[in-house]
Amino acid sequence: MATLALRLCGGLELTVDGNAVEPSLGAKTLALLAFLRLEPRPHRREALTALLWGEYADEKAKTSFRQALTRLRDAVGELIIGDRVTIQLRGDLVCDVSDFEALAVSDPKAALAIDVASFLTGVSLRSCPGFDDWANAKRVALVERYCRLLDTAIGDALATHAWRDATELSGRWASLDPLADAPVAAMMEAQFLSGDPDAALATYSRHASRLAAEVRRTPGRALVELSARLRRATATTGSPRPSETWLERGPSFDGALVGREMDWERLKRAWAASARGESRIVVIEGEPGVGKQTLARVVHSQSAFARSNFNCCDAREWLLNEVDPQFLNGFTYLDRVDLLGSPGQALLLRVLKSLQSRPAGSFAIVASSRSSLRDMAVNGRFVPELALRLAAICFVIPPLRERR
Secondary structure, three states: OOOEEEEOEOEOEEEEOOEEOOOOOOHHHHHHHHHHHHOOOOEEHHHHHHHHHOOOOHHHHHHHHHHHHHHHHHHHHHHEEEOOOEEEEOOOOEEHHHHHHHHHHHOHHHHOOOOHHHEOOOOOOOOOHHHHHHHHHHHHHHHHHHHHHHHHHHHHHHHOOOHHHHHHHHHHHHHHOOOOHHHHHHHHHHHHHOOOHHHHHHHHHHHHHHHHHHOOOOOOHHHHHHHHHHHHHHHHHOOOOOOHHHHHHOOOOOOOOOOOHHHHHHHHHHHHHHHOOOOEEEEEEOOOOOOHHHHHHHHHHOOOOOOOOEEEEEHHHHHHOOOOHHHOOEEEEEEOHHHOOHHHHHHHHHHHHHHHHOOOOOEEEEEEEOOOHHHHHHOOOOOHHHHHHHOOOEEEOOOHHHOO
């Protein structure tokens, strides 16, 4: 069976088995298909007509819309459905943007291979301001999501000491948002830890110069402080070589957590206590994609349990396995505790209470939540005592939009 595919990144093209559909459908007809594919719901005929043929007189606009609809039906068949009032696209027409949106959830690394920044680049439609506004807004949303994936991937690379990968990823991020501090901080961190402090400081200088020239402002306080820490560390240690010893004496990299320095210091002090043999329970809160698990891995690497496994579990599955607190050892990362229902919350509270009798230093639990557990407790959606126990030490990772 022939495979139809709609390419929206780097152009606008409908193909069948990899070859362009013939005869050519025309730019506005393809634009109509793109809109229907990415906005999968019924659309009123007059709204679609105004979107792409609004510059024409009423009858000519309606005629142009009907002709485009006929060409689309000839090309994609029964995927186009509708009545006298509405039109929509049904089924799964293969589309690179839709692939990106699905992979962003299931396989972020694969999603990063799709160049969504080139969404509809080179496509020029005459007198279609409504469509242009939609396309621009869609491109912005796609790039923002792509940048969130890059942010997470960079954190993963840094946590595994993959400095070269982190440098390359942060460069891609900076190219998409050249005036933002966050990708520059990530690149400086990767360059410094790879043993090239001069490159890290040069990256800062270029960024500061660009900001001064283009928007007449200076880098944010967090980035300025990061630059100062790098200069002090370089003056103290000279040009470093990437190694475990270097990591221990290197500077503290808080640049990516703009505005959360006090919380981060509190978290580090708590886990310094863990390194001395005390047990700890911590919750990390933040929106999807901000790097909660990455931060938990950093916490693990700095705790007394660094030589043990990083046990990562969905909180709901973990509780279903009938956890015996007497046999809980090492470091456990409980993901999505905010999704626990009332029975799960009650069970987790009993587990945490039972752990009070365990010897100090025998276990550590880091939980993650997309929502504030304290707010959920106030709103009656989370057991207050459980929220207090989990969030006694709480670190909130700010979303990407607040790090700029």
